[in-house]
Amino acid sequence: DSGVTQTPKHLITATGQRVTLRCSPRSGDLSVYWYQQSLDQGLQFLIQYYNGEERAKGNILERFSAQQFPDLHSELNLSSLELGDSALYFCASSTGDLVGETQYFGPGTRLLVL
Amino acid sequence: AQTVTQSQPEMSVQEAETVTLSCTYDTSESDYYLFWYKQPPSRQMILVIRQEAYKQQNATENRFSVNFQKAAKSFSLKISDSQLGDAAMYFCAYRSARTGANSKLTFGKGITLSVRP
Numbered sequence: 001d002s003g004v005t006q007t008p009k010h011l012i013t014a015t016g017q018r019v020t021l022r023c024s025p026r027s028g029d030l031s032v033y034w035y036q037q038s039l040d041q042g043l044q045f046l047i048q049y050y051n052g053e054e055r056a057k058g059n060i061l062e063r064f065s066a067q068q069f070p071d072l073h074s075e076l077n078l079s080s081l082e083l084g085d086s087a088l089y090f091c092a093s094s095t096g097d098l099v100g101e102t103q104y105f106g107p108g109t110r111l112l113v114l
Numbered sequence: 115a116q117t118v119t120q121s122q123p124e125m126s127v128q129e130a131e132t133v134t135l136s137c138t139y140d141t142s143e144s145d146y147y148l149f150w151y152k153q154p155p156s157r158q159m160i161l162v163i164r165q166e167a168y169k170q171q172n173a174t175e176n177r178f179s180v181n182f183q184k185a186a187k188s189f190s191l192k193i194s195d196s197q198l199g200d201a202a203m204y205f206c207a208y209r210s211a212r213t214g215a216n217s218k219l220t221f222g223k224g225i226t227l228s229v230r231p
Binding site: 094101104 | 149151160164220224
């Protein structure tokens with residue numbers, strides 16, 4: 001158990017809908033990262049937050065957004081869902097934002113868009 | 115941009131034997147970190163081992179060790195005394211150590227390891 005929690009574990013929804021994925025980092029960690037794992041794209045970095053502020057962006061679609069709240073939990077919002085958004089979404093956390101820190105992954109949220 | 119390549123999609127090993135998983139990467143940076151993550155059927159991403167590029171000594175964690183060849187940009191994972199619980203997908207990952215760089219991990223496509231009893 002990495003100490004990172006993600007809810008829900010599974011999500012089934014329809015095209016055009018909007019969903020919210022939630023992540024609670026390890027106790028004391030200030031950085032949260034979101035990754036998407038799909039069959040065709042593999043594991044891709046989406047976005048990072050550090051202590052409530054957006055720190056880095058990766059291949060995140062405009063239909064997707066995220067935020068980190070004062071209690072440091074983070075939410076990833078996916079809207080106007082398409083079939084291709086079906087994937088496993090991981091949250092990871094690290095203590096701060098230093099280059100040497102290890103990222104610890106949560107169990108993931110499996111999203112299926114029908 | 116950095117890339118990570120895992121050219122072997124699948125490998126198989128006999129229980130108690132040794133197996134080596136290959137990974138190559140491309141970067142113009144001199145300072146970085148390399149990781150191996152394990153993803154068992156539960157889909158959890160578990161850190162197996164990490165290597166700092168500035169260290170010449172290869173990292174070791176119990177039955178897991180790496181062969182880091184910086185000049186060749188190669189980073190292979192050796193699993194000794196393979197166990198049934200080692201069956202999983204293994205991902206090689208790169209992270210820049212450059213000050214101000216994005217902290218993201220760049221992953222390879224992964225390799226599926228099966229362990230034969």
